[in-house]
Amino acid sequence: MFIEPSRKKEILYPRTGWIELICGSMFSGKTEELIRRLNRARIARQQVEIFKPALDKRYHSEDIVSHNENSIRSTPVQTASEILLLAGNCDVVGMDEAQFFDNSIIDVCNTLANAGKRVIIAGLDMDFQGQPFGCMPQLMAVAEYVTKVHAICMVCGEVASHSFRLSPQQERVLLGETDSYEARCRRCFNLGEKARNLPV
Numbered sequence: 664m665f666i667e668p669s670r671k672k673e674i675l676y677p678r679t680g681w682i683e684l685i686c687g688s689m690f691s692g693k694t695e696e697l698i699r700r701l702n703r704a705r706i707a708r709q710q711v712e713i714f715k716p717a718l719d720k721r722y723h724s725e726d727i728v729s730h731n732e733n734s735i736r737s738t739p740v741q742t743a744s745e746i747l748l749l750a751g752n753c754d755v756v757g758m759d760e761a762q763f764f765d766n767s768i769i770d771v772c773n774t775l776a777n778a779g780k781r782v783i784i785a786g787l788d789m790d791f792q793g794q795p796f797g798c799m800p801q802l803m804a805v806a807e808y809v810t811k812v813h814a815i816c817m818v819c820g821e822v823a824s825h826s827f828r829l830s831p832q833q834e835r836v837l838l839g840e841t842d843s844y845e846a847r848c849r850r851c852f853n854l855g856e857k858a859r860n861l862p863v
């Protein structure tokens with residue numbers, strides 16, 4: 664779907680950059696798709712830099728790791744602005760878990776794309792309550808390309824778009840895997856929420 668940009672026309676026209684956003688629920692394949700695109704860019708001999716929020720230490724402090732254990736080396740950053748300092752002269756910038764960045768990530772992505780870079784971002788579109796997650800709606804608005812990927816509902820086997828939290832904690836940020844979350848379709852997500860709210 665996405666082609667690795669040719670550098671041949673650069674003398675006539677300076678390269679344009681753009682933003683690609685990969686979004687969806689947990690287990691929908693966002694990280695796999697991000698890794699796939701970044702690996703292809705490397706095969707095309709493009710200089711690639713990859714970042715993730717430092718708070719995401721689930722599998723590894725530096726690697727980006729998918730649920731099926733694909734991985735790629737990344738630089739953990741505390742703030743989005745660090746990405747501008749570290750991206751340097753690269754052609755392609757990748758970011759995972761974008762929902763954990765604050766809204767300054769939008770300016771950062773625009774600045775990188777305006778400087779001619781291909782920016783590929785992956786993140787959760789909705790939180791455990793089915794609400795748009797942080798900076799993600801704005802990133803969807805400014806991205807040239809938005810890809811929504813889907814998981815399989817762990818209750819009924821339908822296409823899943825929601826991340827159902829299995830524990831009662833209410834804080835928005837709660838790192839976890841299959842121990843704390845499962846992918847669910849809209850119907851099974853709503854049924855689960857209803858059951859949670861029934862008096863005991």
Ligand SMILES: Nc1ncnc2c1ncn2[C@@H]1O[C@H](COP(=O)(O)OP(=O)(O)O)[C@@H](O)[C@H]1O
Nearest residue numbers: 689690691692693694695729730731814815846
């Ligand atoms: N309910 C599910 N639906 C689809 N894939 C699942 C599910 N649970 C586990 N997986 C695994 O998760 C992988 C996707 O992982 P990953 O790319 O890390 O997803 P994401 O970044 O969207 O959370 C799938 O290839 C599959 O092996």
Ligand SMILES: Cc1cn([C@H]2C[C@H](O)[C@@H](COP(=O)(O)O)O2)c(=O)[nH]c1=O
Nearest residue numbers: 688689690790791826835836837838839
């Ligand atoms: C829904 C939801 C998720 N999280 C956390 C749980 C995981 O650590 C990440 C999502 O990882 P993935 O690569 O998309 O599987 O986010 C959270 O903190 N709050 C939520 O509402």
Ligand SMILES: [Zn+2]
Nearest residue numbers: 816819848851
């Ligand atoms: Zn379902």
